[in-house]
Amino acid sequence: MKNYMRKKTIDPSHHQSSKLRKELKTVDLILLGLGAMVGTGIFVITGTTAANNAGPSLIISFVIAAFSCALSALCYAEFASRIPTSGGAYSYAYSIFGEIIGWMTAWLVICEYLLAIASVGSGWSGYVHGFLEGMGIHFPLALKASYNVANGTYVDIIAILITLVVTYVVMQGAKKALRLNNIMVIVKFSLIVIFLLVGIFYVAPDNWTPFAPFGVKGITTGAAIVFFAFLGFDAVSTAAEEVKNPQRDIPRGIIGSLVIATALYIAVTLVLTGMVPYTNLNVKDPVAFAMRFVGHDFVAGIISVGAILTLLTVMISMMYGLTRMVYVIGRDGLLPKTLSVVDEKTKTPKNATIAIGIVSAILSGIIPLEKLAELTSIVTLMAFAIMAAGIIKLRKDFGEPKINEFKVPLVPIFPIISMLVCFYLMTQLGMATWIAFGIWVVAGLLIYFLYGYKHSELGK
Template sequence: MNLFRKKSIQALLQEAGQKDVTLKKELGAFDLSMLGIGAIIGTGIFVLTGVAAAEHAGPALILSFIISGLACVFAALCYAEFASTVPVSGSAYTYSYATFGELIAWILGWDLILEYGLASSAVASGWSGYFQGLLAGFGIHLPQAITSAYDPAKGTFIDVPAIIIVFIITFLLTQGVKKSARFNTIMVLIKLAVVVLFIGVGVWYVKPGNWTPFMPFGFSGVTTGAATVFFAYIGFDAVSTAAEEVKNPQKNMPIGIIASLLVCTILYIVVSGILTGIVPYQQLDVKNPVAFALNYIHQDWVAGIISLGAIAGITTVLLVMIYGQTRLFYAISRDGLLPKVFSKVNKEKQTPIVNSWITCLLVSIFAGLVPLGRLAELVNIGTLFAFMTVAIGILFLRKNNQAPKTGFRVPFVPYIPILAFLFCGYLALQLPAASWISFSVWLVIGLFVYFGYGRKHSTLNTQLDQFKNVS
């Protein structure tokens, strides 16, 4: 039964405030909304839209975004209640500790390490590609050997630009959460302006004939497309990792989570409609579909601005993902399941600086050296797993009467959590078998880490030993 020992919500809240040096509460609802938008709008809208339209959904990509968006809205409502009830770092990991117990919490934490860590590496690689494209526009070409991950057949050995941007973002994060939030807000406003510019220019070139046939691959293509573009929504859950640094979290956390998701869902639907209306879907299998569409209608000057916006967009995704990873490590370490070095907070900056640089090194290794291949699908399955667990967690929270009557509460329980579970489960089943196999291997490794280190060093285990000694 020790495997499922729980921490009460009250205990979690007390632990968060007991340390000599705690995380600084500086973020409001607007900061959280910008963090969410910063994490969501990036690789998905600037890269995956074209591939999903060309290979899976066609013009019905709009429906793919709606299906993925619904799954995320239902899950976001569940996250919002947990974030309001348990305003503590750690996101789904912390929520699971209160509802399911330590082993399930560890599995969720290990799962989120996969999501944030490998997503950070993938985004850094994507940033490197856009940045090199920008340099090429000015006639600057980096040596082939340092332009991509290790692949001797192609003459590449290390992705130096990816490593550099990870170090720059980490340095920014170590300067304090408010400075990071300000930088993120500026970058988010730039990329929102770029997306609105695309909509404003592109809408006049839409040809309704390009939307016919609307569903060329059938409804199965729409659902496969939904599973693919789900990667475009990953990030709103990272807002919940900021809980301990938020002023009035009971009010501001739900606003930040739900507002960021709604804004991004509306933009995704509009952009995908215009994109497939400008260019026949068969031609959208490119790495830069938004800029490609503008080149297609000879609006090259706007395409150049779009490329700059894509770099800004991907930068904010990287910032929020690395931020989420550091706060996740912080929460797990504070519970004793990872070494204590991850939960040390710098007295001056009130941020986990050592943790941040360790995260930086790990992300850099993957981004700089490892060809990530079908990483998006692996990250997707980890995220869907977390969403499903949080949805079921709401049912447990209500059944056990653990949730306080104040703060945000999911409406129409149990229907909303059940819909969140079913939608996310259905999307997970659309992913390739290889993703399930890789995910299972990752979880097995996590179990070895837990039984080899975490179970013994858990703070709950330490408290139990102390109780036995006193007895």
């Protein structure tokens, strides 16, 4: 048991010795977080969750999910300022709780990011098909969506192709990949502003009645699902070894991106459910659909084209974050060492990026979107609960943060509230999601005992 709980040393100087190029600043990190968060949640999940779970009360679901994420974001911010190393939640849990819990935290986050990338690929495909069909171009039904024999679909070929394209972009280096991300985030904000400015004139208050058609249960279930929409702020913490001043910039990037994303989600949800009766929103492209619903086909076309482009930011940000985590895990020996190889030219973890890209492409092509969202939420909630517990242990073992380090207020009260909220939201998800979660956890334990434990660098 002592070997399973062996811990990494907290060494702030490790940041300087990393082989990764250090060129990111606060603005890059805020845009990285926004690139990951503002995408599928607004352009895809808002419609399906309003139609099937929460109705207009989806705005309350977003507030609940944002509150839970804010508590988690504070914990991540303190960890990032005190342990400035790549790997995010994995590195923090490894340093505080020990190897097996560090690995299982990583395994949960790997699931979170893989499914998030795949779900965006699926949502992106929906917008592309909507745009192409508007131009009279129709794909064969079997190649239009993920595996569903009842609907006659088998593989989403567009989702697979775009995931592979994003993989290539991320392999070109942090600055190049995030420069494209930053441009797309600006375009994305412009689209959202256009939607809000045009849509607000078509809001009919009657569409907000009944406000909570599925009751309190619908609101809480909606919160557990749209929690998925806030995923991405934790990707900021995985960039630590490529940031010039991680103690200062990473907390700013995490909290700044979360605040801005929350405001956007609430505004868009209010206008969307005010424009269109919630029962009509069970579509893959709800924002563009709302514009078509009120007769603005041209604006809908602009939003569709923009969404096609800007949803890529989510994939870029998530894939960037996940490859950095897998790179660190490979470096520590818990996954094959080849995943920690850094390309001499681009200074990026090339093999880790290729591996993540291939797996994400397969998932995006065959697994239905709604299944991806719920499983992503449950593994993330569990990871966030571990991080909240980690702050309590960090303070117990290493004391208060230094003056130049971020500090979570009201410890242990805030972390305990964070854990309770996470566990409550997990209980709102269905049995099938819990079974899938259990299978993923067992698979992670098997990988650790059969491979990770024997090859651990710390063990050697």
